[in-house]
Amino acid sequence: MEAGTFLHLHAIPWNPKRKASLPNFRRFVRASSNSQARYRGPKPYRNLVADWVSNNDDTVRTFPIFVGGASLLAVLFNRAASGIAPVADASSSQSRADLLTLGLAVTNILTGLVWLTIRPKSISPVNPQGVECRIISSSLPDVVVSELLWVWESLSAVTCCRSLVAVYDSICILQIGMAAESPNDGEALPVDAAKLMQGSLFQGVMKSGAQSYLANLSLYPGRSELPFFPKNTQAVILQPLGDRGIVIIGGDTIRGFTTSDQAWITFIGEKLDATLGKYVINNPLAVQDRV
């Protein structure tokens, strides 16, 4: 085990050797009508160190530099003030101790510099300009509708997703979140599924069969094929649903979708494809209704 865990264990209030079957742990009194079944196990303590470091990220990153720099000066000052000749050799015990301490000080300074340089650049989200919409195809069974809504709730809660469109069997089955405003009536601009499917973005994704991530949408000329998304959508992920459909996810931050998000979206796409394939076999999808 690392030394870091050694420091950590001292703060754990409960006895780690205790078996769960023995009734030797704290009981939690809960004001519930039936108090027979309640969680009786150990409770994790709040990691104050982790919270403090996360909250004071900038200060912590520069801390080793100050510590190392101050120690460096202290060693030199100590040497000068003690009247020892400023000769950097290892002949005397004092010199050796000084050199080792200097080495440690330099290590700390360099670590602080590394921490500063790997600080993630924070990119601010851009509020999408458009209207809220919630359009789901009326011919879909409840199972599919709840799965689609679960996908939307998950993506909007966990990632920077602000717009979601799903096209399956050449019909737009879902348009939810922020959408571009239609110039005619101020409502959401509907998705022209046929036109989308003729575009290069859709064709490319269908050909590769793999997810496509446009991390900075403004750099891509294919932007014009997504007129239903707010004009200032920052990032887009196109996830194929097998070979019958596509899910298009719009985000409000440049490079806002992480590698983890991309992996999750791939798996969600596969699940959605399986569900849709099962329940939408041979059933022609009707035109969508506005909900």
Added chain:
Amino acid sequence: MSGLSTHPLVQLKIRPQFRSKFSRKSVTIYARIDNSQTSQDQQQELNLSVLRFTFGIPGLDESYLPRWIGYGFGSLLLLNHFLGSNSATSPPQLRTEALGLSLAAFSIALPFFGRFLKGATLVDQPALHQGAEQIFVMSENISNTQKEDLAWATYVLLRNTNTIAVLISIQGELCVRGYWSTPDNLSKTQLLDWFKRQIENIGLFDLKETLYFPQISESGLWEMLTKGTRSLLVEPVIQGIGRSTNEMEKTEDFVLLASSIGYAYNDKDRAWIRAVANKFAGSH
């Protein structure tokens, strides 16, 4: 679905583009801003200025270098103190040694604090599966749709997070997958009953909030977890979200994840796990 593989997916690949050597006498540092927008870089969340010392040995985590240097130089300082000179140690040397030992202790602690900084990467540790069996069992008394959902959820949690074992309990019905420490020669039904008894003994009921144990000692936490378990996350599934809160909602459903590495689940992982747990809220 393919076989189980438990490689962690989240690995921010910080490609070292420059190796800097440093000695005690002189330090040369170069820094370049890497702003390229290649398709590979699109996958990186961070925009890095490149300054990274590396030995270039794969699998070796250089972020622990301050700790090794702290141990090494601290030992040398002590050695120097006791064996260095025949005469008594002078006050200036004592001051230097005190400062040096404090710095050594600080260097040893640095990687521990660095782990909590934003953008810190997680280093792989080999999963320890001694005496543990990989299993996949599911209750029979559930609908096919729910079986598919459970199979998919357990699969995706094992693939996409640093998880070696997952257990989902919905209305008393279980789906268990991964590496668990179970008695030998039990049938499927017996295994499920055994897990249910374990859950009852632990008392995993009425969880109001997520339980996260990011650092479990070697002595272990619960009997059913394998010896190598270092992190544990229990996410309650809150049924009936949006219903009136006049009656107390009892939460019996949960998603339990175990990992063989410490601090296995960061905020993003926990958010996704919550999203998967919500899939089973109101599913019956």
